[in-house]
Amino acid sequence: MPRLPRNNAPRVSGIAYLDVSHAGETYRINLRRTAAARRFTLRVRAATQDVVLTMPARGSLIEAKSFAGRHAAWIGAKLRRLPEMIPFEPGAFVPLRGRLHRITHRPATRGRVWIEDGAASPGSNAGPLLCVSAGAPFVPRRVRDFLVKEAGRDIQAAIASHAKKLGAAPRKITLRDTTSRWGSCSSSGALSFSWRLIMAPRFVLDYLAAHEAAHLLHMNHSTAFWAAVRRLTADTERAEAWLKAHGAGLLRFGADPA
Numbered sequence: 001m002p003r004l005p006r007n008n009a010p011r012v013s014g015i016a017y018l019d020v021s022h023a024g025e026t027y028r029i030n031l032r033r034t035a036a037a038r039r040f041t042l043r044v045r046a047a048t049q050d051v052v053l054t055m056p057a058r059g060s061l062i063e064a065k066s067f068a069g070r071h072a073a074w075i076g077a078k079l080r081r082l083p084e085m086i087p088f089e090p091g092a093f094v095p096l097r098g099r100l101h102r103i104t105h106r107p108a109t110r111g112r113v114w115i116e117d118g119a120a121s122p123g124s125n126a127g128p129l130l131c132v133s134a135g136a137p138f139v140p141r142r143v144r145d146f147l148v149k150e151a152g153r154d155i156q157a158a159i160a161s162h163a164k165k166l167g168a169a170p171r172k173i174t175l176r177d178t179t180s181r182w183g184s185c186s187s188s189g190a191l192s193f194s195w196r197l198i199m200a201p202r203f204v205l206d207y208l209a210a211h212e213a214a215h216l217l218h219m220n221h222s223t224a225f226w227a228a229v230r231r232l233t234a235d236t237e238r239a240e241a242w243l244k245a246h247g248a249g250l251l252r253f254g255a256d257p258a
Helices: 061-070 072-080 136-166 195-199 202-214 223-232 236-252
Strands: 017-022 025-034 041-045 050-056 093-096 099-105 113-116 129-132 172-176 183-185 190-194
Touching: 017 061, 017 072, 025 061, 025 072, 041 072, 050 061, 050 072, 061 072, 093 136, 093 195, 099 136, 113 136, 129 136, 136 172, 136 190, 136 195, 136 202, 136 223, 183 202, 190 195, 190 202, 195 202, 195 236, 202 223, 202 236, 223 236
Parallel strands: 025 050, 099 129, 172 190
Antiparallel strands: 017 025, 041 050, 093 099, 113 129, 183 190
16 A cells, blocks of 8 residues: 655644554553654653654654554553652652651641651661651652752752862752753853752762762863862762662652552
8 A cells, every 4th residue: 555645644743642552552652743853763751651752843643653553562561661650658768868768657746857767766667767747638748848958958068069179169059850861050050950869879969969060160071071070079980870770760759649
């Protein structure tokens, strides 16, 4: 059967997704059209647990659906292997500075989040506890706010130390919940970090702070840049290896309960 002429094929403009089915399962595919794309590509994102099909600007919906359909088995396999999302709910474990803490609801005291030694708490034989004294519906938000605050404190301290050694100061520091990069430095000297770094071991956060602080002097990844990073931390390779092995796993914490 001859293919429809490309210029007459239905375009994907205005269509945000399509569905494909395989072995009794239906998968929703988010469409992303970009002028830079030269071919169709599929990506299963762990952070948002969804599927994105990137396609050329002139690609058609027929071609997009055909491409996704041919890869439906692969999509299903990748989705099944995604780690379970973990909401910030009582009983869940969340890493803080590289160590798992069990979220514990303590409603008797209002408006506080604090850390306790789990071994010293009645009925507990686990590690440290992250205690939250909000109403039950507000526990996830209180946990997130606490982690963001702790991240800000640790990152500010690390940047202050590294910037002093370099003789350069950032214009400002912001925290975001990014899924594509852990930190960035703008040409104006503004630094941005993922607040999720507070979940990683201290040496990882410190390395990312050193990495972005070094960009205040070198807006590239030149030999001089890496020399500056290594002046600030001895954990470059160790931190990079940790992020490669475990970084994506930090994105599964804090999901909204189903």
